[in-house]
Amino acid sequence: MTDAPLIGVRGEAVLEVEPEIARLSVHVQSQERDRRTALERLAERNQAALDLIRSYGDAIEKLDTGGLSITPRLRYGGRKEGEIRAYQGTVWIRLVVADFAVLGELVTRLGDLERTFVHGPDWGLRRDSEVYKRAAREAANEAVERARSYAEALGSRLTGLVELADEGLTRDTRPHTESVSLMAARGAADTGEPPPIDLEPATQIVRAAVEARFTATAPELG
Incomplete structure (x- = not known):
């Protein structure tokens, strides 16, 4: 068990990407x-x-x-x-x-x-989309940067990682997601192909979060 000071932080990332x-x-x-x-x-x-x-x-x-x-x-x-x-x-x-x-x-x-x-x-998005990996990396990087910022504010520096816990990834879409329901209702006089419907892809929002604890040098509080 170390007596070194501990800094606990939460890192988050929110990515807005086009659907795949x-x-x-x-x-x-x-x-x-x-x-x-x-x-x-x-x-x-x-x-x-x-x-x-x-x-x-x-x-x-x-x-x-x-x-x-x-x-x-x-x-x-x-x-x-x-x-x-x-x-x-x-x-x-x-x-x-x-x-x-x-x-x-x-x-x-x-x-x-x-x-x-x-x-x-x-x-x-696909199950193996690179977007999920990128979100996880950015959340971890944000945790490191936040912990480093706290350490610098106290006049100390990070010396090691004690724990990194993944809170998981979530995905949702913007409220304007379009959905179309169509049912043929043709008469005998209908001819030719119907005009295509203009569909606008809905932005995907991927969130990632981690909790991390770091050891740090003794702070200079004097």
Whole structure:
């Protein structure tokens, strides 16, 4: 156990950066009187959505199917209450877009597909983003600088590190984060491609904090 004076400080860092990825959620639906027909229509629309997404190549970083359901819709009221009036099918598709230049076009083209619902984008950073490492380094550097400033104010200097505790990293977005929900509602006369939606990436705020204790030389308090 050392008798050297200890200086305890907290270091923080707040970084505002542009997002690296955008996540979209796509729901493809069908509703038919017959279960088999509902499944067939669902498979066709799901394939159309997947083909469209895959046509963007490397702009799509990740693509997977989140789940599938086929649900009977019952009648309510009247003599036929409780009977199955139709079957509704839904497929959930999740994708991560890395190239924001195509994002607005992709969102509107997906939303223009029959019985297809699009929600997003959810802006974010990759799990292994260098931004998190940079925030941690800056928080640690700030702790050192703060401790050094206190030591100098007392006429002493830092001599060693006793403890460094990470309080963790957090990420959030500015309040103006945009989210678009689209559902195709086309008529027979609709033709051509829909115009792309202008989507402005939401700034990501990454916070890091550490607590540190340093040993120091005896202060000159005289």
